[in-house]
Amino acid sequence: MSVESFPAASAAPARANTTVFHRFLRRRMAAVGLALVVLLVLACALGPFLLRHDPLTINMRGRFLLPFSDGHVLGTDEMGRDLLARILDAGRYSLLIGILAMSISVFVGGFVGIVAGFYRGILGHGLMRFVDGMLCFPSIFLLLTLAALTSPGVVTTTIIIGLTAWMSVARLVHSSVQELCQREFIAAARALGLRDWRIMIGELLPNVAAPLCVAATLIVARAILLESYVSYLGYGIQPPVASWGNMLQKAQQYFNSAPWLAILPGLMITIAVAGFNAIGDGLRDALNPRGRPG
């Protein structure tokens, strides 16, 4: 039997030897998304060091300056603070919260989902009913209840958002693990004498990695928005420290007179969310070994 005559085998080498990263970059949207997010992260991380304006310096004589006026590239806000400096500084918190909250919910949700899907029985059902219970609370109220019980700050906000967003991940992972456990390769893994944790980490996790990545990027986007809700209601990131959420919230009362104050943070949220979503889509395809480029 000639191996070369088999189409999958002859088409395979080019693909088999490329890494996930290569396959990821071959998708244009994913590459653009990654570029946007990297740019955003670099700008927020390094930008404040390069600007001569401090995000917290108030200048009551230079309020509501239009963009490109008086050395303020994006103008100033209702207290005369430089908008660019504030947006970049706020981005640090918003992105950090988004990414950390995503990590928490992916870790917790992934863990609960895999364990509950793998061990059905009392443990699995118990865990999933707990997830259902948590989902019964509208997440905003859950968020606010938790926020009211803790002192506001970056760390608590991150943890709270992470702990209110993991349920959807758990459900997603749980359902695909349940389906995977019906497949013969899990029986085969048991037949090999693999320990349970090795089946969960070595066999199941790689199979749910693709949906998990997509869910993760959606959660980054959601976490950035959730943070803005929380800030809006007075919890979360406390003024004068800026986050995209609380900037947007402050700006709405000046929307008629100074629309750029709302549009610019909103644009940043949009870019970040869209960028992460594009990364998610790209990862989903790149992580699938059958995925075709383009």
Added chain:
Amino acid sequence: MTTPLLDVSDLTVRFSQDRGKVYAVNGVSYSLARGETLAVVGESGSGKSAHVLAMPGLLGTGRYTGAGAAVEVGGSAVFAGKELIGMPEAELRRLRGSRIGFVFQDPMSSLNPVLTVGEQIAEAITSHGVSPRTAEARALDLLDIVGIPEPRRRARHFPHQFSGGMRQRAMIAIGIACEPALLIADEPTTALDVLVQAQIIDLMKDLRRQLGMAMIWITHDMGVVASIADTVQVMYGGRIMERGPVRAVFHDTRSAYTWGLLNSLPDAEMHAPSLAGRRPRLRQIPGQPPDMTQVPVGDPFAPRNRFATHRCLSETPPLQQVADGAPGHLVAAWYDLPQVLRAVAHRDASPQALTEMGT
């Protein structure tokens, strides 16, 4: 006589479901010598897979039982001097994959789609305490042993880049990775086309000789049985109906069920137009497989057996040595099949009429 590798006695398997119990395996006893190849034959639901998978504690996983079914395994199965039934899961796990290897039916679904073939073979080895580096080298050797060309390149491929036969070769590599004393093959050639089947069977024969391992080959393909097995065991309704050396069972059949199975095989003769211009019909066994949710009474095949007596319906026949048969040829039947067949043949004067009577 040396001690057998596997000694099964009165093995029972029950599945408890919402709607009651399923009596899957009802008292199966036999032994398997080192290096012996046993073919277990029977139709779906005959207990052939269930009884074999129950021993290493693999029931209740995957496709073999529905979700939520509780499995009760009774009786005894002694493997290399150790009792498997009731053995703690941790100890069973150490046996699985190292001393008892497995090859599953469907090579499409038995390999993890997102791990490379090399990783999966190496995993079989590292799970029993071998370092990853050694395992990797061994995985390449194994790919070579099972006849996969360019092992170094192929090890980096994912299962979907392999053809069906190649995948089954990879599964076999995983099954023999730790040189088990017993290889359990659950219909390993069923999902393959006939040419590939023959290649896989040849490969398994070679490996059996090289490694000196015993095999339990679960199948419903009589052709496969004839080409690989030393002993054949025909199962029906969770019981052994007939068991013995392949030649004896095939040429001196004593169970009406085995006889029905052998007669239901299509052969080349059937496809040649007969003189009357009419092709004979494919012979089948009339009736339905037994309802396994009932407490078994009598000979399970009796309701479908034209030769059944009243005794068959009420009393379960024991599995006994055939009086005038080859040594080791056992049958569970109250009737004497050769005698019954002679009587019927005499009455109808035509063996063809006999086989068509029931259809």
